[in-house]
Amino acid sequence: MADASRTDLEDHSNAPGGALTGASAALRGLKVLDLTRVRSGPTCVRQLADWGADVIKVETPLDTEELGGPRAGSDFQNLHRNKRSLTLDLKKPQAKEAFLKLARTADVIVENFRPAVKTRLGIDYETLSQSNPGLIYASISGFGQDGPMADRPGFDQIAQGMGGLMSITGEPGAGPMRVGIPIADLCAGLFAAQGILIALFERQSSGKGQWVQTSLLQAQVFMLDFQAARVLMDGHVPGQAGNNHPTCIPTGVFQTADGHMNIAVTGNAIWDKFCDAMDRPDWREDARYATQESRLEHRDALNAEIEALTRGAPTGTWIARLTEAGVPAGEINDIAQVFETPQVRHLDLAQPVQSHERGATEMVGQPILMSRTPSTIAAPPPLAGEHSAQILAELGYSETEIAAMKEAGAT
Known part of the structure; x- marks a missing residue:
């Protein structure tokens, strides 16, 4: 008892x-x-x-x-x-x-x-x-x-x-x-x-x-976590951002030659790796993209440039390339595909x-x-x-x- x-x-x-x-x-x-x-x-x-x-x-x-x-x-x-x-x-x-x-x-x-x-x-x-x-x-x-x-x-x-x-x-x-x-x-x-x-x-x-x-x-x-903290501590009321991350740029969904993929670039260290992996070192020197704040301001332009490249190769090619460079990237699976994923089966x-x-x-x-x-x-x-x-x-x-x-x- x-x-x-x-x-x-x-x-x-x-x-x-x-x-x-x-x-x-x-x-x-x-x-x-x-x-x-x-x-x-x-x-x-x-x-x-x-x-x-x-x-x-x-x-x-x-x-x-x-x-x-x-x-x-x-x-x-x-x-x-x-x-x-x-x-x-x-x-x-x-x-x-x-x-x-x-x-x-x-x-x-x-x-x-x-x-x-x-x-x-x-x-x-x-x-x-x-x-x-x-x-x-x-x-x-x-x-x-x-x-x-x-x-x-x-x-x-x-x-x-x-x-x-x-x-x-x-x-x-x-x-x-x-x-x-x-x-x-x-x-x-x-x-x-x-x-x-x-x-x-x-x-x-x-x-x-x-x-x-x-x-x-x-x-x-x-x-709500960090979104609630932005309101309580900064007075910033966030709105809808679709597939774009509200603060980490570029993070979102990008079209590839055979579908779509997620790319997550958080912070300047990963941004540098991303620029190299995409063969675009010039992005680092572009004033529009030099800082997280400037990338947020010019997010639509940057996303368009990224997608112009990602459409040129299949999802698997990009994921392998970005993963090797240390940049987070991943497939966008339907739920049946989730359970076919080797790592999900392994777990x-x-x-x-x-x-x-x-x-x-x-x-x-x-x-x-x-x-x-x-x-x-x-x-x-x-x-x-x-x-x-x-x-x-x-x-x-x-x-x-x-x-x-x-x-x-x-x-």
């Missing part, structure tokens, strides 16, 4: 008998209750499951389709591997009692309800931490747990717009543009996972849990798994390599309620009691 007497993570070594094993040894013995749906919450919990935590996905009975897509869909499959599934209808007393018992044994609970929902259900941090003071409770919302916009429904694209990202994405003058992935959702999930790990580390010394909070809006604003980013619904398939593996405790996809997403009887038995319920709960629709 996660209580105030715990002082270090070694106390988590006794995982439940039915816990999944094999994903990783890094978080083995950590019990996580997953109340999340859609993307930001599952992204957070996936980080814990992939590193070996015993994650119990708490679902509504007979719920065959998640908010955001069916269980057999590639999105659901990629988000929910390495978990066990327990179905509970928290509106029924027997199910609520079982959940509260489970919560008393949990190290971590993750939820992404709208702020008022957990309080209405009686499963908020203040309530659950009374019987489990070591509990780490993570909440992900659209805009925060309180404040003037807290009750708004959250959605990734809304956060991209409110958080400023759409104002700096896309071609100048073409209007706001979202990015091609749900970056606010994903980053909120990753920040929540980071917050959980921070809280777990702090619990080693204090013996106490805490409430970890983040939101799509907070994540998106933080991810094992596509990992095989045998899905209940899809059979033999592949999922995206963790982007972090660990020398002793690597992560693998040890189990596919569970069937709804696949582990209900097992988990309830771990809580001390008899077969008769479990059958009665099922008959009552509580599980």
